[in-house]
Structure formats: C-alpha cells, structure tokens
Amino acid sequence: MRIIKNKTLIPVCSGILAIFWFFYGITHYGFWDELKGPMPGFVPSLIAMVLFLISVFGVIQSFREKDTKKTLESWTILLAAFITFGIVFLIGMIPALMVFVFVWLKFYEKTGWKNTFIILLVSFSIAYGVFVVWLEVPFPRGLLFESFVYL
Amino acid sequence: MENILMLFSGFSTVFAFNNLAACLFGALMGLIVGAMPGIGSLAGCALLLPLTYKFNPTTAIIMLGAVYYANMYGGAFSAILLNIPGDSPAVMTAVDGYPMATTRGRPGQALFVSNISSCIGGFIGILILTFTGPALAEIGLAFGPAEMTSLLLMAMTSVGWLMGESPIKGVIATLLGIILANIGMDTLSGSPRFNFGSLYLMGGIPFIPFVIGSVGFAQIIKIMENRNADPQKLNQKLTIRSSLLSIKEFRRLLPPAIRSGFLGTFVGVLPGAGATTAAFLGYAAQRPFKSEEPLGTGAVEGIAACEAANNAAAAGAFAPLLALGIPGSGTGAVLLGGLIMWGLTPGPLLFTKSPDFAWGLIASLYLANLCALFIAAGIIPFLVKILSVPIKLMIPLITVVCFVGAYSSSNSMYGVLVMLLSGVLGYILDKHKYPLAPMLLAFVLAPMLESNMRKAFIISQGSLSIFVTRPISLVFLAIMAALILFPVIKTAIKRIRKESPK
Numbered sequence A: 001m002r003i004i005k006n007k008t009l010i011p012v013c014s015g016i017l018a019i020f021w022f023f024y025g026i027t028h029y030g031f032w033d034e035l036k037g038p039m040p041g042f043v044p045s046l047i048a049m050v051l052f053l054i055s056v057f058g059v060i061q062s063f064r065e066k067d068t069k070k071t072l073e074s075w076t077i078l079l080a081a082f083i084t085f086g087i088v089f090l091i092g093m094i095p096a097l098m099v100f101v102f103v104w105l106k107f108y109e110k111t112g113w114k115n116t117f118i119i120l121l122v123s124f125s126i127a128y129g130v131f132v133v134w135l136e137v138p139f140p141r142g143l144l145f146e147s148f149v150y151l
Numbered sequence B: 001m002e003n004i005l006m007l008f009s010g011f012s013t014v015f016a017f018n019n020l021a022a023c024l025f026g027a028l029m030g031l032i033v034g035a036m037p038g039i040g041s042l043a044g045c046a047l048l049l050p051l052t053y054k055f056n057p058t059t060a061i062i063m064l065g066a067v068y069y070a071n072m073y074g075g076a077f078s079a080i081l082l083n084i085p086g087d088s089p090a091v092m093t094a095v096d097g098y099p100m101a102t103t104r105g106r107p108g109q110a111l112f113v114s115n116i117s118s119c120i121g122g123f124i125g126i127l128i129l130t131f132t133g134p135a136l137a138e139i140g141l142a143f144g145p146a147e148m149t150s151l152l153l154m155a156m157t158s159v160g161w162l163m164g165e166s167p168i169k170g171v172i173a174t175l176l177g178i179i180l181a182n183i184g185m186d187t188l189s190g191s192p193r194f195n196f197g198s199l200y201l202m203g204g205i206p207f208i209p210f211v212i213g214s215v216g217f218a219q220i221i222k223i224m225e226n227r228n229a230d231p232q233k234l235n236q237k238l239t240i241r242s243s244l245l246s247i248k249e250f251r252r253l254l255p256p257a258i259r260s261g262f263l264g265t266f267v268g269v270l271p272g273a274g275a276t277t278a279a280f281l282g283y284a285a286q287r288p289f290k291s292e293e294p295l296g297t298g299a300v301e302g303i304a305a306c307e308a309a310n311n312a313a314a315a316g317a318f319a320p321l322l323a324l325g326i327p328g329s330g331t332g333a334v335l336l337g338g339l340i341m342w343g344l345t346p347g348p349l350l351f352t353k354s355p356d357f358a359w360g361l362i363a364s365l366y367l368a369n370l371c372a373l374f375i376a377a378g379i380i381p382f383l384v385k386i387l388s389v390p391i392k393l394m395i396p397l398i399t400v401v402c403f404v405g406a407y408s409s410s411n412s413m414y415g416v417l418v419m420l421l422s423g424v425l426g427y428i429l430d431k432h433k434y435p436l437a438p439m440l441l442a443f444v445l446a447p448m449l450e451s452n453m454r455k456a457f458i459i460s461q462g463s464l465s466i467f468v469t470r471p472i473s474l475v476f477l478a479i480m481a482a483l484i485l486f487p488v489i490k491t492a493i494k495r496i497r498k499e500s501p502k
Helices: A006-029 A042-062 A074-091 A093-108 A113-134 A142-149 B002-014 B017-035 B040-052 B057-082 B088-101 B107-141 B145-162 B167-182 B207-226 B247-269 B274-286 B300-316 B318-324 B330-341 B355-378 B380-388 B391-410 B413-431 B437-459 B471-499
Strands: none
Touching: A006 A042, A006 B167, A006 B413, A042 B167, A042 B437, A074 A093, A074 A142, A074 B207, A074 B391, A074 B413, A093 A113, A093 A142, A093 B391, A113 B391, B002 B017, B002 B107, B002 B355, B017 B057, B017 B355, B040 B057, B040 B330, B057 B088, B057 B107, B057 B300, B057 B330, B057 B355, B057 B391, B088 B107, B088 B207, B088 B274, B088 B300, B088 B437, B107 B247, B107 B300, B107 B318, B107 B355, B107 B380, B145 B167, B145 B274, B145 B437, B145 B471, B167 B437, B207 B391, B207 B413, B207 B437, B247 B274, B247 B300, B247 B318, B274 B300, B274 B437, B300 B318, B318 B330, B318 B355, B355 B380, B391 B413
16 A cells, blocks of 8 residues: 555645755744844745645645546656757757657657648747747757857 | 826827827737737837837837737737736636636637726726826835735735635645745845755746746646547637627626726735736635636636736836836836836826826827727637647647747746746646646745835834734735635534534
C-alpha cells in the first residue's frame, strides 16, 4: 500500500515547502528588528506558518477524496515542448517552433499535408508576422545561425 | 453643470478628424494587442508610445487612452476562446468565459456578454470620472498602508476562500501564489531574497510567462487527454446576429455589470490596485448573488462581473493620474511618462491649465468605449471560427503562441522556461481541483500586500491595533471575517436543518 497517494501529494509538498520557507526566511533575512521593524523575512515566514497549518488540514481532507487518474499521454506535449526549448538554442526560436509544429502534426498526429501546411502558415504568421515584424521582438537566432554570421 | 460644459468642449476636440482617426486606430490596435497573450495593456501602450512622438499631446493621449481601453476588451478574447488570458485582468474572465464558449457551446454569446459588460462597466467608470474625478482621487489618497493591507487581505481571502470546491484548497493556492511572489527582491529594501544565488531568480518570476504557463500551457497538457474529440459543435451559424444575446440574458448580465461598474471604478481609483484587483473583487462580489448556472461553469453573471469591473477600473485609474499625477497601475505609469514627454504636468492644475487636453481625454474615453464595442462585436464571427478547428490541430498552434508570448514579455528564454514549469504546476494543481485564479491573484498582489503591511507595522511600531483603529481598515476586515464565516455558518445551518426532522 502506498503511504502517499496522488491526492495527498500537493498538501504534503506545500507543507514541506512551508517549513523550508519559514526557516530559510527567518535565518537568512530576519523576522523583526527592534529599530527597523519588520525585516525582509517577516511576510514570507508569516505566510509560511499559515501555509503549514492549512497544509495539515489539506492532508487530513485529502484522505476523504478519491485519487486522480494518471494519464501519461498528457505529458507527451510537455516532453515535446522541452525538446523544442533545447532546439531553440541550436537553430533559433522561429525555426525550432516551425519544426515542432511540422513534426507534431505530421508524425505524431498523422495529419494530412493540407492541414499541416495551413497550421504551419498560421503559426508562422503569428510568430514572425506579428511578433518579429510588427512588435520587433528579438527572438534568439540559435548557435547555427550565429556561427554562420561569424564565418 | 460646469463639468458637462467642459465635457462638451472635450467632445468638440475629439471629433476633429485627426483625433477621431487616432481614437479609432487606438481602439483597433488595443483590441489586437490585448488579445495577444503576453502583450497586455502595459506592453501595448509602451509599444505604441513611440508612434505618438510626432502627434500633438491631445491626439497622442487620445490614442493611448483608446489603446488602454480597448486592451481590456481584447484581453477577454483569448481568455474566452483559448483559456489563455491576454492580460492579468482577464484571468477571471477565463473562469466562466471558457466553459461558456466550450462546454456550453456558446462562444459568440460569451464574447458578446464580455463586450457589453465591458461597455457598461466602462461607461459607469467614465461617468463617475467625469463628475467626481478629482474628489475620487482624494478618497483614494485617504487609503494608507493599513487600509490597503486590509483591502488586499480581503480580496485575497474572499477569492481564495470562496472559489473552487474546497476553501482549504483555495487558501493553499493563494498562499502558494504569495510564496512564489516572494522570490526576487525584497519590496522595501531591494535586497535579493529567495533567489538562491541565481541571477535570473533575482528578477523574480515574471508574471506574464507565469500566467501563460499556469493557465494556457496547463490547458494544453490537460486537453491532450481528449485531443481526438470532435471540434466544438456550434449550435448556431457563426454570424453576429446568432451571437446576439436574448433579452433574458441581457437582463441577467445587467445587475452584475452595474454593480461591478461602481466597484471597479472605486478600486481603479486606489493607487496601485488596478484592473486586476477590480476584476477579482468584482467576481468575488458576485458570489453571494444567485446565478442561473453556478459560477465557474460558464455563468453569464461571472463574465459580466469581472469584465465590467476591469473596464470600470481602467476609467477610474485616470482619476488619480490626471488629478494628482499618481498612476494607478503600470499602464498608468506609461501614460504618465507620455504626459511628461509631451511637456504636460499632471496634477490639480491640469484641468485648469490644459482643459482641452484633460477633457479631450475624458471625452475620448466615451468614444473609445463605443469604438471598441463595435469593432469587437464586428469581429466575433471570425474569432468564433477558432473553436471549430479540431483540438489536435490547435495544440501545436497554442503551444507556439505560449512560446512567443512568454519570450516576448521577458525577452529571454528564462521566460519560456518559467512558462513551461508553471504549466506543469498549473496542470498538477488543476488535476487535483486546486483553483488557479487565487494563486494568480495572490501572485500579482503579494508585493503590494507585503510593502503595505510592513509600512503599517513600521508606522504602528509593531502594533496590530493600526488595522482596527482606522475605520476604513476595520470595515474591510469585518467584510473579510463575514466572507470567511459565511460558508461555515451556511454549512452549519444546513446541517442543523437536516438533523432537525430526526
């Protein structure tokens, strides 16, 4: 039998975070100074104390709740997003996002060429047309592009 | 009477061709920029400020005023259709707007409710600004640190306690929001705090990537579970006429919109409170009132309450800005920068020294409100079509919007990383039925709460009495106590009633 179930995870984590926040806040930033009054650790420690108390109630309440279902498929997009995040440093933001859209639609979703092309075009219009051309956002261009520039 | 005459002279200024064109252009730009996640009113005004260099001050402020105003409308579009709030005031709009557009299959009506409520709230705000602007600004100044602390505590407690299925979960979400906002720099001394040696964390967690991740990207992770479902079956043609509200629906939205209009204006006047606080308070104030559908499940009243409040607050924020030179929000600070750039000194003398400018701006807000309403209503059929696209095609598209929106608000990949991580946090919290809105509200308001609370304690030399000896503060604390006790007493009465027949 598992001691900590899904439903108990959040209040347990928030309780641990509260204990850490309380001690880190008091020891590193101080709570109260006779002359200066409340120190930078005052509010964080106060909030941490309340969070710890509420988390205890949260743990008790969670025993009466049903556990949630785990679905691994949800995390596929997160994995893809993190891979895209890494690729941005290599080939730049806009190409990395276009590669992501293409690979996701064509190979993961098995979408037809027409829909893939339309979504690619819309994505490119938003990312490049609006953010780069109009708003002049300086997106990263990636190591490959930068190394070509300096060649 | 004098104010009415001055307002008419303001209208004569606005109806000059160049001012009218600036107002229309500003309203259109504001709608587009507001609808884009990650840009928001602050960045929108800042981005369009350089365009006004060559304008005369009156035309320039008319355009920026229209941008600011229309932004409030635009922020609701992506919140309702994609569950990605364009800006922080639209966070609450997504709570009811998205379910109404998707689960209830009425995206056109959801957008119309938002537009009409925004217009009503906006008009209430501008009317109050017209007649009592300078006086309101003085009331705002009566709010010291103790009053602001009590107001903010009331806002956070009411939303955290009353939202979602469990008050404990709401409060945990609120406190997590405050803890995350502690990261960065100390609000009073400016020294690094909870940054654990990281330069990135020293700047704190950027809000826009945080909200895009915890609401928008978390939604993408969530919809992966049923991504092969059919697109929204829209039970009406995608026309303006079919999106119009029935008289009954209009009657439903009217009371919350009027109530929130007054509340939002008052909150907008308070320095630093802004449209976000107004939207949250407007929604919280709607809770005790009955609605046909429960709040959070696509209720017309829920959308109306927060949209009217945030637009009214946008108008209210002009009172301290024009009358006292105190910006009520970040966007107000940009507008103040613009005023100074154009050689004007905001303050009590602005209305007497530059009446054309001050009253031209107020008159332009009426016009901007109408322009934004008509432009927004005109583009509803195009916007609604977004929902007829299959979900599996929307997933990569929204992910791209999340990436570029998160990057553009911070100009750093750190923003994208924050977006991804807060997406995971948002998904886990949502999966376990922890409401996200209280966390976002607390995250935005925590720095203000902390600085006011510490200032209050410094003034009172550590005594708690400052919060109860000041009448305004005491009223807010009493309301907060009533809000906390209301569900407890309600449950107790229900239990007693159930047990009494036995």
